[in-house]
Amino acid sequence: MDWSYIFAVMVTSAFGLQAIVFGLAAIGINVQFGYTGLLNFGQAAFMAVGGYAVAVTVVELNMSFWWGVVFGLIGAVILALLLGVPTLRLRADYLAIVTIAAAEIIRLILRSVTFKDFFGGSDGKQAFADGFFAMNFLPPDADLRIGPAVVNESQLFTYIVGWSLVALACLVVWLLVRSPWGRVVKGIREDEDAVRSLGKNVFVYKMQALVLGGLFGALAGFITAVGAQNVNPDSFKTDATFFAYAILILGGAARVFGPVLGTVIFWALFQGTDVFLRQAIDAGVPIVSLMDGTQAAVLRVMLVGLGLMLLMIYRPQGILGDRRELALDAR
Amino acid sequence: MPDNASTPAAMSRHEEAMRILADVPREPGVPKPDPILVADHVTRSFGGLKAVDVSHVEIQRGSITALVGPNGAGKTTFFNLLTGFDTPDTGSWLFNGKDLAGVPSYRVARMGMVRTFQLTKALSKMTVIDNMRLGATHQVGERMLQALLGLWRGQEKTVTAQADELLARFKLLEKREDFAGSLSGGQRKLLEMARSLMTDPTMVMLDEPMAGVNPALTQSLLEHIKGLREQGMTVLFVEHDMDVVRDISDWVIVMAQGSVIAEGPPGEVMRNEAVISAYLGGHHDKALTDSGVSFTEEASGT
Amino acid sequence: MHRRVTAALGAVLVALVALLAFANPAAADGERIGGQLENRVDGKKTPVEGVVITVTGNGFEGSATSGPDGKWEVPVPALGNYDVTIDVSTLPEGVALTEEDKVTIEQVPVKPPLFNGLKTVTFPLGQSTATTTSVWEQAAQLTVSGLEFGLLIALGALGLSIIYGTTGLVNFAHGEIITFGALSTWVLNAGLGLNFFLAAIGGLLLSAAFGWLNNAALWRPLRKRGTGLIAMMIVSIGLALFLRNLFQFFVGGDKKSYTEYAGLAGMSIGPVSVTPTDIGIFITAILALVATVLVLSKSRLGKATRAVSDNPSLAAGAGINVERVITFVWVIGAALAGLGGMLLGFTQQVSFQMGFQILLLVFAAVTLGGLGTIAGAIFGSLVVGLFIQLTTLIVPTELKNVGALLVLIVILLVRPYGLLGRRERIG
Known part of the structure; x- marks a missing residue:
């Protein structure tokens, strides 16, 4: 058992690509669900819109990376409007069902043979990130070594950009939630009729929250696309949304840094468990070695599900949250 | 009453309303000299049951009008319709001369007609002062961009000062930083009323303001309602308790089975034959009651 | 109470592992x-x-x-x-x-x-594309397969809908009950070598027991703690993730078939050809749905169920044992879902994610018909099934679900209370 390797993996995972991507996605869900009470179960769709916008703009439209970013952000706004208009006037569970359905619609279209020429089918799209890495200011040999793990300069650049976006997103959320705007959405989360009776256009606030959260989702999509230098329909499955929910609830919903803390801990544990289990299997540890590698990977997701249940039951406020304030157990 | 005598201004507003309404005929749907609200042919049915069927009603400006009636008479549904929280099948109504039919609830509130709820909607997971601040209208900080740029701090001070003033008036100032959920039922009613005043209304619609309030607070609530009239606001309130109605209202509108069956000053209305039989012969109302009750529960649960 | 929930969760885990352990016999020699x-x-x-x-x-x-x-x-x-x-x-x-x-x-x-x-x-x-039939023949064939698929969706949708109606829970783990029905039948049939019909009966009983367990071990304790509906919805997502991966852990990711039924010759009825399996699916699904509807409309427990759906506190006040009704609903709902999964195992093969893949269509059907209504769930399912199959005349097969899900969104736009729902239910 190589503990230093396991530790190195945990550290690099805690601050690595996935942590950034899911941190941003969870910040978006925090705006929507944590503060406003909107159940967006289609965050994966917003991520897909961001990622594919960059890929398709560069590869198929031969335009620059930045146009891809612009299209991705516009696409996320349009998607939020399309989902919000029919559902934001209805009960909370309708938004949940429609957003999860929309995410699946988008994924099915992206991976379809019919649109393969444009979206690349189940193989996805590659070779679009040059415009992004052209901005890399780090010297070519700027590798970061954490024990046995090496982070090369491209990865390092992606992480720097990614964590900057996380910081920016946190700043935006922090500024908003302590303002009168934040007061209104928190009111909506608890009782939208009360807020309505005070002359606030509840629909507009919900829509703003949905759009803003969707934009953070699109940012997550950009980072996963350039970081992996690949977009693939299957990285935007419904499970991605549910992982982001688990991260948010772990860190603490309705807390500015809840999603950030959640993502760091989640990915350290998630990847740490993976390496640990694989090493245990190789080392022939009793019981554990009855599993194979696939089963170990499946076991991790099983534990995510179990963790989400237990958190929701015993500590719905997560690590940072305040149970009194949290409206999760309302209704 | 002795304490009324000690405030001559209060007497004058009340007396003025009484004087104006003195010549108004005591019949359902009667025109008023200076109506702030005029409703025509407002109907709403639930699965074949007509919960509300009001052909004509007017509310006198500057008065306290009580809306009474047996359980399930359609009072709350009528309230919901007037304030845009429910959509009528037919009907139109003018508030301050402006047509309100089809206007969404938030805009009704912005136009100066603010309401409270039968089941109090104090936002229990917010502090008392934040509940109050939420009530203020035209806050620049409630717009996303301005909120991001922090352009709201100046106005926040004004809003907070206004909120503190109202909290002091409603004797809630020492609860300022507490979560609203920690207040008693009566204090929540007070908070909800104070919060509604933050919107600077011209007409206040109170849905059973006395429900669930302990007797010690009842008198204070009544004084606050009278105070609204003294400030020139019009009050329409739903109430069951006839003593309360007699004590504070200038005019009473009685509803039964969805329609207005009688109108008049409190003392006279309570001797009205139709009213007495509606209250006593509540047999026909059973079906209506169920529909009315279940509706309000669903509406408030959303 | 905390300890109770933990103990209950543990019990679910142990029961599942015990059941699924059968599915993992040591590899026989001669791969x-x-x-x-x-x-x-x-x-x-x-x-x-x-x-x-x-x-x-x-x-x-x-x-x-x-x-x-x-x-x-x-x-x-x-x-x-x-x-x-x-x-x-x-x-x-x-x-x-x-x-x-x-x-x-x-x-x-x-x-x-x-x-x-x-x-x-x-x-x-x-x-092969070389031989083609006329559009009308295709339409007739697709109508039959659409009705068949719709009936299978209905088995899932009815359970989801009555559970929602009585408890308010939007259960995202309902798909895993569907999977459970198919997998447990497959384990009994292919794993333990039982005759298919015995295995099917066993699978049905196990599904009903699984529904009972779900309620008794998880949802009832949560209701007693006063957990909110949205919190419960998120718990159900956790449960779905957990169960789906638990299934995959034990039976693997590939698709499986039941033994002993396969390879039956088809027959033609007019332009439509069906297999005995199809006929079996039709008969079983229709019988199950009719029986459930009869039970819900005629029996005392069924009437109590509808009373609880209408107004739980009123029903409790009228002397109805609400928890007993909910237990009944879970058992019936899970049995129906399990049956649906078992039958789906014929048309789509058995896999750990079959229920998850059909769950959105079940949701679409229930929403289409009107959340919480019995007739709506069945009607919505048939509409979804027919729609999915018939649109393949125009839309590529791989995108057939896209159309159905889009229709769901459009329906919500014009009739948020569903095709058969009542307007007031939305509040």
């Missing part, structure tokens, strides 16, 4: 790669004989020819990964791979858990 070639045309399956299949890998090459029942098997020397290739030139005329580029399935893992050492590989075969 083989094998399968059954069936030409599937409009839901009718016929075995395909005389097709050559080659297995290569780990320095080994072997081949087999499919028999009269369409079955083929190639023994492999050792555990490991193999490439499996079908020789398309040996396919009979008019038969083709439904996915033309899937001539070779690469890196097929032969490793435990395997049943009797057999690793199943499927080459989906269908009508």
Whole structure:
């Protein structure tokens, strides 16, 4: 058992690509669900819109990376409007069902043979990130070594950009939630009729929250696309949304840094468990070695599900949250 | 009453309303000299049951009008319709001369007609002062961009000062930083009323303001309602308790089975034959009651 | 109460592991790669004989020819990964791979858990585009398969809907109950070698018990704690993730078939051809739905169920034991869902994610019909099933679910209370 390797993996995972991507996605869900009470179960769709916008703009439209970013952000706004208009006037569970359905619609279209020429089918799209890495200011040999793990300069650049976006997103959320705007959405989360009776256009606030959260989702999509230098329909499955929910609830919903803390801990544990289990299997540890590698990977997701249940039951406020304030157990 | 005598201004507003309404005929749907609200042919049915069927009603400006009636008479549904929280099948109504039919609830509130709820909607997971601040209208900080740029701090001070003033008036100032959920039922009613005043209304619609309030607070609530009239606001309130109605209202509108069956000053209305039989012969109302009750529960649960 | 929930969760875990442990017998000696070639045309399956299949890998090459029942098997020397290739030139005329580029399935893992050492590989075969039928014949055939699919969705939707109606829970783990029905039947049938009908009855009973367990171990304690509906919805997502991966952990990611039923010849009724399996599915599903509707409308417990759906506190006040009704609803709902999954196992094969894949369609059906209404759930399901199948006349098959989900969104826009729902229910 190589503990230093396991530790190195945990550290690099805690601050690595996935942590950034899911941190941003969870910040978006925090705006929507944590503060406003909107159940967006289609965050994966917003991520897909961001990622594919960059890929398709560069590869198929031969335009620059930045146009891809612009299209991705516009696409996320349009998607939020399309989902919000029919559902934001209805009960909370309708938004949940429609957003999860929309995410699946988008994924099915992206991976379809019919649109393969444009979206690349189940193989996805590659070779679009040059415009992004052209901005890399780090010297070519700027590798970061954490024990046995090496982070090369491209990865390092992606992480720097990614964590900057996380910081920016946190700043935006922090500024908003302590303002009168934040007061209104928190009111909506608890009782939208009360807020309505005070002359606030509840629909507009919900829509703003949905759009803003969707934009953070699109940012997550950009980072996963350039970081992996690949977009693939299957990285935007419904499970991605549910992982982001688990991260948010772990860190603490309705807390500015809840999603950030959640993502760091989640990915350290998630990847740490993976390496640990694989090493245990190789080392022939009793019981554990009855599993194979696939089963170990499946076991991790099983534990995510179990963790989400237990958190929701015993500590719905997560690590940072305040149970009194949290409206999760309302209704 | 002795304490009324000690405030001559209060007497004058009340007396003025009484004087104006003195010549108004005591019949359902009667025109008023200076109506702030005029409703025509407002109907709403639930699965074949007509919960509300009001052909004509007017509310006198500057008065306290009580809306009474047996359980399930359609009072709350009528309230919901007037304030845009429910959509009528037919009907139109003018508030301050402006047509309100089809206007969404938030805009009704912005136009100066603010309401409270039968089941109090104090936002229990917010502090008392934040509940109050939420009530203020035209806050620049409630717009996303301005909120991001922090352009709201100046106005926040004004809003907070206004909120503190109202909290002091409603004797809630020492609860300022507490979560609203920690207040008693009566204090929540007070908070909800104070919060509604933050919107600077011209007409206040109170849905059973006395429900669930302990007797010690009842008198204070009544004084606050009278105070609204003294400030020139019009009050329409739903109430069951006839003593309360007699004590504070200038005019009473009685509803039964969805329609207005009688109108008049409190003392006279309570001797009205139709009213007495509606209250006593509540047999026909059973079906209506169920529909009315279940509706309000669903509406408030959303 | 905390301890109770934990204990209950533990009990679920132990029960599931105990059940699924059967599914993981030690690999028998003599590992083989094998399968059954069936030409599937409009839901009718016929075995395909005389097709050559080659297995290569780990320095080994072997081949087999499919028999009269369409079955083929190639023994492999050792555990490991193999490439499996079908020789398309040996396919009979008019038969083709439904996915033309899937001539070779690469890196097929032969490793435990395997049943009797057999690793199943499927080459989906269908009508080659050379022979075509008229649009009307296709439409007739698709109507039948749409109704069939709709009935299967209805079995899931009815359960989801009555559970929602009585408890308010939008259960995202309902798909896993569907999967459970299919998997438990498959374990009893293919794993323990039971006759299919016995296995099916066993699967049905296990599904009902699983529903009871879900409620008793998780949802009832949560209701007692006063957990909010949205919190419960998120718990159900956690449960769905957990169960789906638990299933995969024990039975693996590949698709499986029941034994003993396959390869029955189809018959033609007018322009429509159906197999005895299809007829069996129709009869079973209709009987189950009719029986459930009768029970819900006629029996005392059924009437109590509707009373609880209308107004739980009023029902409790009227002396109805609400918890007993909810237990009943969970058992019935899970049995229906399990039955749906079991029947779905015929048309789509059995896999750990079959229920998850159909869950959104079940949601669409329930929403379409109107959340919480019985007739709405069935009606919505038939609409969704028919819609999905009939749109394949215009839309590529791979996108057929897209249309149904889009319709869901459009319906919500114009009739948020569903096609059969009442306007007031939305509040």
